[in-house]
Amino acid sequence: MSNYVIKYTRGDAVKYISHLDFVRMFHRAVRRSGLHMVFSGGFNPHPIMTVAMPLSVGVTSDGEYMKIAFEDGHGYTEEGIKDRLNGALPAGFTVLAVQRVEGKELDFTKLDRADYIVEALLEQECTVDVEAFLQNRQLLV
Structure with missing residues (x-):
């Protein structure tokens, strides 16, 4: 098991995602990227990942941190993890x-x-801003 600290941004497009939804989204993005996370043991295993300080809903950030444990033996590099995560994360999040x-x-x-x-x-x-918002024909939620 190897621990990695990941620095990421959270932009305007995703500032209304709650912390719990963010954690679930990030877990899905890691699975889509093909990276192998380490899971806790026990009856209900969960990924070993820790977010430094959860953001409030509606807040953007230029630098948030999380720690994730990946399985050893896959030849992961720091740059490789960054590229794979950026390819799997939705628009608005950047590693x-x-x-x-x-x-x-x-x-x-x-x-x-x-x-x-x-x-x-x-x-x-x-x-x-309110007038521009009301002029939208489509709102992504």
């Missing part, structure tokens, strides 16, 4: 970097801070 870590080298439970940049829309910009 920026993948790095192999040893053992419990990175423990997300020890995070004690995060930096945020909040951009407030002016009332005029909000009106333009």
Whole structure:
């Protein structure tokens, strides 16, 4: 078993996906990519993956982190994992970097801070956005 830290972005097209839906979506994307994740043992096995700090619904990000355990013996490279995941993820998610870590080298439970940049829309910009939204003939949900 090898642990990898994955840095990814979450754009406007997917900012309304809840954390639990994101985890299920990412699990499906890993399966579609052909990568072999490690699963927990027991009656109800689940993939061994940890998201550093779940995002709130409606929030975009330029840099989120997760840790996933992949099976050894498949010859995975960091660049290969990145390319395969980007090919399987829906539009709006992009893997920026993948790095192999040893053992419990990175423990997300020890995070004690995060930096945020909040951009407030002016009332005029909000009106333009709402009008543009209402003009759409099709809305993807």
